[in-house]
Amino acid sequence: MTTLHTVTLEVANIASARSFYTAAFGLDQEIHVNIATAPTTGFRGFTLSLLVSQPANVDALIDAALAAGASSLKPTAKSLWGYGGVLQDPDGTIWKVATSAKKNTGPASRTVESIALLLGVADVKATKQFYVDRGFSVAKSFGSNYVEFAGAASRVSLGLYKRRALAKDAGVSPEGSGSHRIVLHGDAGSFVDPDGFAWEETPRV
Template sequence: MNIHAITIEVPAAGEAPAAESFYADALAVGDRVHVRVATGPSSGFRGFAPSLILMQPGDVDATFARALAAGARVLKPVVKSLWGYGGSLVAPDGTTWQIASANKTATGPAVGEVEKLVLLLGVQDVKASTAFYREQGLAVNKSFGGKYAEFSSGDITLALYKRSGLAKQVGIAAEGTGSHRLEVGADADFTDPDGYAWATSAMADRGRRL
């Protein structure tokens, strides 16, 4: 099963054009991230954090700068770490994003090349959710006990963290209530044990603008 796109919900119709512009222009993921108006309330951490993995540290710096100029707010500034180079921010619509590169130092020019887009889902029980997704036909690429699991899922990579661990990683309080304000566009329709909705209908909405 493949993930083809994700749909992020915004609080009101008037905010949709700005959100679409942010994802198309600032993050350059408009082909895989769509926007629609929310149907339910939400507060605090929504439980998920897409991670944009770029090839070069300079790409991270440039993307961060565009995002901040477009109204994003820094959660963790860009720094070198054991795993690479990156930071996290909150988009104007309230979605938490991680922007990173596996390269700590430049191995080539910064040209804006995206290595992959990863959908990080915060879940209550990583082992149980991993078993659930395997039942849906997703193959596990990496697994670290009850802390992390990564799947082979096509255009967008699915990865699971404990909700508290994901919140800590991106630098936000783990508390949150209401809708996730996320729909995963894939080859099947279901809702997972943590309330994340998957729908084939999201595929039909690809390219549609509000």
């Protein structure tokens, strides 16, 4: 089964970006950075979500990110599905921090349980089939609206969502052009998907 292992975000300054991700989220295994070489404007077509175990952890991560230089796109709030908020980091990547839990069960921490990458695509069904043809296994599917792929070997999950719906969920305009400024690493080789997201073989260490 093909799996998404890590992602590389393209940034303006590697040292500054690494400093932010360490200070804000404590991430260094699944998120890598590289220098951006292509221009981009507006919505980049994807979001990254940090999924945590309780509301206090959402607050702890968002507070740390804002203190490190992120900007708020949607303040934290309760909803039918749980509790969360959306922010944008200094290099423009959109992050959602969320939990399905309604109540705290322990002291606040910045422990991230899992990471979810959502790609905003033009045609969910067609892109789903593109990935299935490359060995990805579907874990959840809701017609032409949403797909989540299985990823038993990774803490990073991959999903597909309509581009406009994803932008609305993030609190931004769906308009955007140029580079996505993200490279995905898995075990299906190098390719570019129908919406222009580039994949490379996971580096061997």
